[in-house]
Amino acid sequence: MTHSQFKSTNAKTSYIISQPNILFKDILFSTLFYRAFKVIFMSISVFYVGSLSAKSAPVWHMINCNTITQGDCHLLEDNSVYTLIDVGEARVAQNTLIPYLSNKGIDVIEHLFISHPHTDHYGGLESLALAGISVRNIYHNGLPKDVSDFNYKPEIFNKLLDSYKANGTQIIDVNKGFTLNLPNSRLFVLDAKKERQKDVNDYSIQMAWDAGGYRSLFTGDLNNNLGSKLAHNPEYQADILKVPHHGVKGIAPDSFFDNVGPSLLMVPSTRALWYHPRGVQVRNWAIKNWDEKNTHVCNNGFNGSVRIYFYESYLDLDPEIPNGTCPRIKWKLKPKVTPVLSAKKVSLSQISLLLDD
Incomplete structure (x- = not known):
């Protein structure tokens, strides 16, 4: 309404009230x-x-931290509470993760999980600090003191955690069963191995995220050895699987993927890794299950950053670059929920995909 219209209305109101018959x-x-x-x-x-x-829908942002090298960067958004699961390599995070958070006006991260201490998962901690983005809580799986490998150097990783602690961040060493209740969703630690493993990757925190009636599984860099042992565990059945180890050689076996039974694979990887001989196992599993079960695949290397909005009866899948296996759709997906972590006992359901344009 224009200013002149306001004037006209005010004048009319004054005139009516002044009438003697009112x-x-x-x-x-x-x-x-x-x-x-x-x-x-x-x-x-x-x-x-x-x-x-x-009741705002929780959102999973698989941020593209796979521009020049592999890396995991996952932002969970739940009613203005922000949780990060891994933060990629420092040099990549500076050019991808930080601008993504800045564009959303995020300068405080409430919760940050480091799945395991390899730099393509925790290196971005340096970038967050340089950007002035504060982190209130950091969760990690404390490894045995004498463990190290080609990439994990305990003195470097612990020094970085200590610098955050000195600035007021709470550092929490999580155990199996740890639960984080968010406004409209829940994170649950399925496992965080404390006993000695053959590979640093197998110390990865295994997490389930329940949001909107759906379950997503975050697996870090779960490898073949531990993955084989978990391949028949019903706790690991989920609607969406964050593919471990960027989908490359050494990954959990096909039997693990079969047990999870996901309707959607989220792959934090580059295009080159997807086509590389090291990626043949996951690529073949994805092709087979796309043909037989219409299992969808979103990959940073092809789809850029990918967002999923979790509603009670459907998902909104919103890739930056849509394609055939990762379209931009309202997805009426029938949830497949395990009864193990749920307060109410619910039975598993068959995969049912109904796609709306």
Whole structure:
């Protein structure tokens, strides 16, 4: 409405009230009615907006930290509470993760999980600090003191954690069963191996994220040795699987993927790794299950950053670059939920895909 329209309305209102045939009680009734209506309307509006806020859909952002090398960067957004699962290599995070967070106006991360201490998963901690993005809680799996490998140097990793601790960040060594309740979702640690493993990758924190009635599985760089042992564990069945170890050689076996039974694979990888001989196992599994079960695949190397909005009866899949196996769709996916971690006992359901344009 223009300013001149406001003037006209005000003049008309003054004219009506000045008419001698309008009784004072009518004016009083109209005024009281208006005030009552205004109070009721404002109350309904506040309740409605509050309800929308309280029930806003959780979002998983698989941020593309695979531009020049491999890396995991996952942002979970739940009613303005921000959780990161891994932060990629430092040099990549500076050019990908940091701008992504800045564009969303995020300068505080409430929770940050380091799946395991390899630099393509934790190196971005340096970039976050340089960008002035504060982190309130860092969760990790403390490895035996004498463990190290070609990439994991305990003195470097622990020094980085100590620098965060000195600036007020809480450092939490998680165990199996650790639960983080978010506004409209929940993270649950399925396992965090404390006993000696053959590979640093197998110390990766295994996590389930329940959001919107769906379960997503975050596996770090779960490798063949531990993956084989978990291949028949019903706790690991999920609707969406974050593919471990960037989908390359040494990865958990096909039997692990079969047990999870995902309807969607989220692959933090480069295009080159997907086509590389080291990626043949996951590539073949994905092709077979695309043909037989319409299992979808989103890959940073092909789809850029990918967002998934979790609603109660459907998902909104929103890749930066859509393609045939990772389209931009409203996905009426029937949840396949395991009863193991749920308060109510629910049975597993068959994969059912109904895609809307």
